[in-house]
Amino acid sequence: MESAIAAPTRHNEQNDAELVELFKSGFEEAFDAIVVRYQDRIYQFACRLVGDPEEASDVAQDAFVRAYGKLGGFRNASGLYTWLYKITLNIGLNVLRKRKLRTFIRLSEPSTPQLSISASQDTEISQAELRSQIEEAIADLPPKQRAIFILRQYDELSHREIAGIVGSSEGAVRAGYFHAVRKLQSSLGDVYRLERVG
């Protein structure tokens, strides 16, 4: 996917390896060009991973901040974007861990009774509801499986690239993806029925 704006400097013609080398030789602008090139992809990945757009923006910013600190020692320049994904994944997984902890703490506190709101079963499902059901179904996947599904389905990375990012074998990535699709299919079963009636 193209970035919303063009790279701000003459560096937009250079490939990743050249930008990394420029950065290592002291051209700070090269880092900005890397951010501009990948910010949209990284932000969207973070968004799908953690769900909340504001939190996703923080995750994406953190990823670039961390990348800045490590870029000087980065050697595999041709794999720059998969490395950025890897950093984003680690930060995103931490956010999910913290969220899980917060939910756990909240659940441990005595809760106040709430009114239950039940959706009418015979109304046609709206786009917003459909979107939220799908997001929920994807959010229900275990974090690593979710990452594999997102990277394959939306970012269209190869199994090999994903394996490098999540730190698993290609076979494990393939199995994780299949498992995620099977789970989604069963979670979304009700949605299909409503869709077909609609």
Add this chain to the structure above:
Amino acid sequence: MTSNGLNCNRDALIAWLDDSLTQEARARLRGHLIACDACKSQLKSLESTLELAQSAFQPSAMGSFEARAFVHKVRGRIAANQHGVWRKILSPALGGGFVSGAVVGALALFVALGPVADPGSGTHLTEEEVLASAADSVVGNEVGDIDTIDAIDDYLLDTASEQELFSEMQSLIGEEDLLALLEEY
């Protein structure tokens, strides 16, 4: 269930949609699908699952303003990080050999870079003033080996909570300045 000598296999259908089957396996599955209604229907259901997921879970891309702002935010956080980390390293409140070593090193650098107080005046700066000035000098002169900074950064990120960092900065530069700094970034 078998058809045309092939077992029905949902994962093979997912692999078909994922385009990760070999040509030979794809040809075999195509033959199986002609004869197996259950697999045909399963394939359609899987296809719908993926189409729904694809169309509905599309976060909006950044606008040009957001995209420009993003680079600035990243830059601001890098600067704030370096600034905050050095202030924290130089704080006596943290204790611990590693941090103390960093404090001593930074102080030595500060001494090498400029006098702490006017020797003729007979006045001495407070410990906090020295530490704050040292932090400024170190950051301002970009002194420090990047690997060491990374190591210290990792150490601090692993050991200090956000609240600890906030209190630390607050005690060093005061609440008003801290809020202004946060506002800026």
